Amino acid sequence: xxxxxxDKLTSTAVVETDEVLAPGHTYRSVSDRVSDMVLTxxxxxxxxxxxxxxLGLLFVLNVALGWVFTIGVGxxxxxxxxxxxxxxxxFVWWIGIGHAGTLISAFLLLMRQKWRTSINRFAEAxxxxxxxxxxxxxxxxxxxxxxxxxxxxxxDTMGVWPQFRSPLVWDVFAVSTYLTVSLLFWYTGLLPDxxxxxxxxxxxxxxxxxxxxxxGWRGSAEHWSRYETCSLLLAGLSTPxxxxxxxxxxxxxxxxxxxxxxxxxxxxxxxAGAIYSGFAMVLTLAIxxxxxxxxxxxxxxxxxDFMGKVMxxxxxxxAYSYIMEAFMAFYSGNPYDRYMxxxxxxxxxxxVFWTLIFCNLIGPQVLWISKIRRxxxxxxxxxxxxxxxxxxxxxxxxVTSLHRDFLPSxxxxxxxxRWDWMTFLGTLGLFFTLFYLFIRFMPMIAIHELRxxxxxxxxxxxxxx
Amino acid sequence: MAKxxxxxGLMAEFETPEQVIEAARRARDEGYRxxxxxxxxxxxxxxxxxxxxxxxxxxxxxxLCGGLTGTLTGLVxxxxxxxxxxxxxxxxxxxxxxxxxxxxxxxxxxxxxxxTAVFGMIMLNDLPKPYHPVFNAPRFDLASRDRFFLCIxxxxxxxxxxxxxxFLIGLNPVDVTEVES
Numbered sequence: 001x002x003x004x005x006x007d008k009l010t011s012t013a014v015v016e017t018d019e020v021l022a023p024g025h026t027y028r029s030v031s032d033r034v035s036d037m038v039l040t041x042x043x044x045x046x047x048x049x050x051x052x053x054x055l056g057l058l059f060v061l062n063v064a065l066g067w068v069f070t071i072g073v074g075x076x077x078x079x080x081x082x083x084x085x086x087x088x089x090x091f092v093w094w095i096g097i098g099h100a101g102t103l104i105s106a107f108l109l110l111m112r113q114k115w116r117t118s119i120n121r122f123a124e125a126x127x128x129x130x131x132x133x134x135x136x137x138x139x140x141x142x143x144x145x146x147x148x149x150x151x152x153x154x155x156d157t158m159g160v161w162p163q164f165r166s167p168l169v170w171d172v173f174a175v176s177t178y179l180t181v182s183l184l185f186w187y188t189g190l191l192p193d194x195x196x197x198x199x200x201x202x203x204x205x206x207x208x209x210x211x212x213x214x215x216g217w218r219g220s221a222e223h224w225s226r227y228e229t230c231s232l233l234l235a236g237l238s239t240p241x242x243x244x245x246x247x248x249x250x251x252x253x254x255x256x257x258x259x260x261x262x263x264x265x266x267x268x269x270x271x272a273g274a275i276y277s278g279f280a281m282v283l284t285l286a287i288x289x290x291x292x293x294x295x296x297x298x299x300x301x302x303x304x305d306f307m308g309k310v311m312x313x314x315x316x317x318x319a320y321s322y323i324m325e326a327f328m329a330f331y332s333g334n335p336y337d338r339y340m341x342x343x344x345x346x347x348x349x350x351x352v353f354w355t356l357i358f359c360n361l362i363g364p365q366v367l368w369i370s371k372i373r374r375x376x377x378x379x380x381x382x383x384x385x386x387x388x389x390x391x392x393x394x395x396x397x398x399v400t401s402l403h404r405d406f407l408p409s410x411x412x413x414x415x416x417x418r419w420d421w422m423t424f425l426g427t428l429g430l431f432f433t434l435f436y437l438f439i440r441f442m443p444m445i446a447i448h449e450l451r452x453x454x455x456x457x458x459x460x461x462x463x464x465x
Numbered sequence: 466m467a468k469x470x471x472x473x474g475l476m477a478e479f480e481t482p483e484q485v486i487e488a489a490r491r492a493r494d495e496g497y498r499x500x501x502x503x504x505x506x507x508x509x510x511x512x513x514x515x516x517x518x519x520x521x522x523x524x525x526x527x528x529l530c531g532g533l534t535g536t537l538t539g540l541v542x543x544x545x546x547x548x549x550x551x552x553x554x555x556x557x558x559x560x561x562x563x564x565x566x567x568x569x570x571x572x573x574x575x576x577x578x579x580x581t582a583v584f585g586m587i588m589l590n591d592l593p594k595p596y597h598p599v600f601n602a603p604r605f606d607l608a609s610r611d612r613f614f615l616c617i618x619x620x621x622x623x624x625x626x627x628x629x630x631x632f633l634i635g636l637n638p639v640d641v642t643e644v645e646s
Contacts, residue, residue, distance in 0.1 A: 027505060027611035153542055161546030165555055170568040177576040184583045192609065196505075199606035215593035218600070219608050221489075221502040223590045225512035229524045230586035234579060241575045248568055451506040451611075455482060 015296065020115045021453050022297035030298075030450040034443050035193075035200050037293060043440075046292060051436040057429020064422035065140055073143050075419040082402045082414035087141035089394040090424050092249055093277065094134035094431075095175065096270075096390065099242050100278025101127030102182060105189070106238035109231070114456070115306050117449045118298040122289065122439070123282050124186040129434040130281070131179045133427040138171070140423070167251035174248040181241055185234050191217050191227070192448040246274045253397065259336040260344070260401030263328065269321035276314040276360075277390035279307050283383035285435070287376045289444065298445055301374050308373035311386065315364045318393075322361065336406060344400045348413065353396050359389025473598035473646035474500075474618040475629050477638035478607070482508040485613035488636040489514040492617060495632060499621035503599065503614040505607075515615075524585050531581025532574045539570030598646040616644060 015022065067075055078085040101123035108116035139145045151172045153162050162169045194214035201207040217223065250270035253261040283304070290299040329341035344353050363385045372378050404411045438444070479485045482504065489502055493514050502508075502515050543566040547553075552560045587593070599605055599616060608614055615636075617629055633641045 031505070031610045153546055155550075159551065161551040163553065163555070164543040164547050164569065165558070165562060165565040167568075170572075173569045173572040177572040180576060181579045184579050188583055188586070192506075196609040199609045211595065215587065216595045216597060217592065217609075218597055218605075219503045219505060221504065221508070221511045221515045223592075224504065224507040225516060226524055226586045226589055228507050230582050233525065233528050233582045237575050237578050237582070241572075244568070244571055244575075248572075251568070448506045455506065 017297070017300045018302050019300060019457075020117065020302055021450070021457055022300065025297065025450075025454055027451045027454055030454060031196055031447050032200075033297075034445045034447045034450065035197055037439075038197060038441060038443055039201055039206070044292075047436065047440065051433065054429050054432035054436055057425055058433050059429070060422050061426020061429055064419055064426050065136070067419060068140055068423070069145065073141060075417065076423075077415045077417045077420055079412065079414075081405065081410055081412045082399055084141075084398045084402060085414055086395075086416055086420040086424055087137045088252075089391065089398055090427065091134050091137035091141075092270075092394045093391045094130045094137075094427065095178075095249060096246060096274035096277045096394075097281045097387075098127040098130035098134070098178070098182070098278065099246060099271070099274035100282050101125070101130075102178075102185070102238050102242040103275055103278070104282070105185060106235040106242065109235040110239060114453060115303055117453050118295075118445050119282060119286060119303055119307075120449070121186075121189065121442075121446045122285060122435075122444045124182065124189065125435065125438045125442070125444075126281060126285060127182045128179070128186060129431050129438075131175065131182060132434070133431050135175060135179065136427060136430075137423075138175075167248065167255045170248045171252055174245045178241060178245045181234070181238055185238060188227075188230060188234060189446055189449075190442065191215065192219065193443045193446065195219065196447050197443065243271055246270045258401050258405055259334070259340040260329075260397065263325065265321055265324055265328070269318065269325075272314045272317035272321065273390060273393065276311060276318055277387055279311045279314065280383040280386035280390070283307050283311070283379055284387065287380040287383075289439070291376070293439075293444075295445070298450070304376060304379055305370070305373045308367050308379055308382075311364060311383075312367040315360065315367075315386070319361045322357070339404070340401060343404055344396060347400065347404070349396065349400050349403075352392055353400070356389050356392035356396055359385050360393060363389070470645040472619045472626070473601070473644040474616045474621075474624075475626075475633055476599070476602050476605075476614050476616040476642050476644050477633040477636060478604060478640045478642075479613040479615070479636075479638050482511075482613055484637075485615055486510055486514065488615045488633075488638070491636060492615065492632070496623050497617050497621050497629075499618040499624075501599075501616055501618075503605070503608040503616070505609055505611060505613075508613070524582065524589060527585045528578050528582045531585075532578035535573040535575070535577030536570050538577070539573035540566060542573075543569055598644055601646075602642050602644050604640065604642070612639070619646075 017023070073087075076085060076087065078087070101120075104116050104123045105120040108120075139148055142148060150156075150160075151162060151169065191214065194210050195217035198207055198210040198214045201210055247267040247270065250266035254263055254266040256262060286299050286303070286307070290296055326341055329337040332338075344350070364382055366372050366378075367382065372382075399414050403414055477488060479488060485502055485504065486508065489500070489511060492500055500515050502511050504511065540563075544561060544563075547562075548560045599614075602614070602616075604612070605614065615633075615638075617624060617633065623629075630641060
């Protein structure tokens with residue numbers, strides 16, 4: 001490597017760029033830059049501290065779930081009429097976060113958007129870890145999680161089968177398919193990069209481990225041809241899948257007759273909300289990553305700007321849905337629906353509702369200003385606001401609808417207990433533990449796609465023949 | 466007793482994708498058929514030049530079959546329990562209420578297709594294959610970094626050590642090496 005190139009790679013001066021890739025990169029520089037983070041960078045104290053904090057929260061999750069499994073779901077604040085509480089709020093929130101990862105890797109691939117290249121790998125990892133966190137909640141919420149296999153259709157000695165008219169069974173299939181396909185997509189994308197790590201590793205053990213999981217990938221033209229077909233097919237399959245998953249999640253609500261749930265607007269509204277919170281999570285992860293790993297060359301201002309715009313657009317769809325939901329409640333003339341809406345806005349949970357409206361509708365409108373979309377820390381703050389808002393949205397949908405339905409004699413309140421909070425914060429620990437391990441042991445940016453991007457960028461710049 | 470090394474082929478190294486495409490085209494015009502190119506990313510147009518057209522099992526066809534199997538599995542998996550295995554009257558709806566079977570049929574279509582796509586790709590590419598002669602080439606680790614290789618195999622009917630080597634050198638590569646099998 002010539003000294004000038006070396007200087008560029010090790011210099012700490014931040015040069016912001018508006019391209020999808022900073023100029024001056026070669027096949028070698030992008031390969032070495034991303035794989036060095038795994039192979040040669042020393043373990044940083046910030047990384048170790050972050051992992052330690054995440055492991056601490058993971059311990060909290062173990063304690064909380066241990067207590068739930070020992071005593072029962074009664075340690076949470078749930079009871080009749082609010083039987084769903086935090087568990088389902090967290091489930092919907094986590095699974096929604098995952099949706100942005102699939103959307104970036106699949107839908108933007110189909111649309112041939114070049115800006116997906118440097119963010120898709122860690123966004124896909126985010127998807128898998130978020131779905132893993134989501135999956136814990138329905139399992140823990142079952143009360144007897146050791147009987148989870150009763151949800152699957154198998155010929156048992158009791159002669160009992162699942163009821164396939166129930167959206168809760170659809171959910172089992174939707175979420176497990178989503179996790180499986182996301183894992184497959186992620187691994188397929190990793191395959192050529194694992195070969196790069198294998199070829200660049202110096203230590204024999206490292207070489208062997210990456211060698212085994214790289215399956216002997218050698219970059220032959222024939223392999224690449226099938227590989228590209230496979231990626232394209234997976235993208236085409238994942239795009240409708242991601243829409244279907246949150247649609248099925250919304251069916252859990254809309255198929256019920258509870259006022260505030262029984263609404264045809266839910267599927268598109270849930271999908272838009274999922275993408276909204278998912279892009280917020282991608283920003284929450286991308287902004288610190290680019291700063292602490294000096295990835296400003298790869299995750300550029302253009303990426304932040306585009307993600308801000310996607311958040312703004314999906315946020316507007318969500319805003320439209322809120323307004324429509326309120327309008328339909330009054331326009332329908334249904335007294336229960338009207339009461340539900342009034343209760344949301346002025347009842348005992350009114351503060352939560354108005355906080356949600358601020359976080360999801362009013363706050364993010366600053367994204368119209370391009371200076372704010374290009375200010376990483378401002379964007380980071382907005383991403384946290386949106387995630388809070390989206391969590392509150394699910395809480396409001398679940399709790400305010402359930403706590404006062406048709407009969408005033410069966411009304412009640414939901415108050416979370418410390419076990420509710422511990423389970424929720426604990427899954428943040430699980431998520432970040434997995435994420436910290438991922439950024440240490442796997443290439444967090446798709447190297448082979450970056451090389452392809454270098455090639456395509458060179459071609460665009462070359463004068464026409 | 467160690468066997469004497471057997472030649473697998475001759476490998477030329479190039480610096481740009483354009484050069485390797487040009488080399489593959491010239492090799493094809495020259496009449497070589499058993500060859501393969503190795504690159505750090507998918508190079509457009511390269512597979513058509515080096516891919517032997519004899520064993521083209523189409524991945525998309527396999528994925529379609531996988532997907533249809535998934536759809537059918539979903540239908541049978543739901544219809545049998547709800548119609549024969551454990552029928553239940555829910556609000557007077559028919560036992561075979563197929564519209565409510567659609568979500569799971571859809572999910573299983575996607576699941577089976579995706580599994581077929583990934584495992585089909587791995588299987589057709591003859592992976593996992595931890596050992597392959599091309600890994601013996603001294604600079605082959607660059608194939609996953611920034612270099613492009615074209616390898617003409619010994620088993621090619623037109624292969625002749627000296628003539629093939631001269632031909633490869635004539636393509637103006639960075640280097641030409643012998644690959645042992």
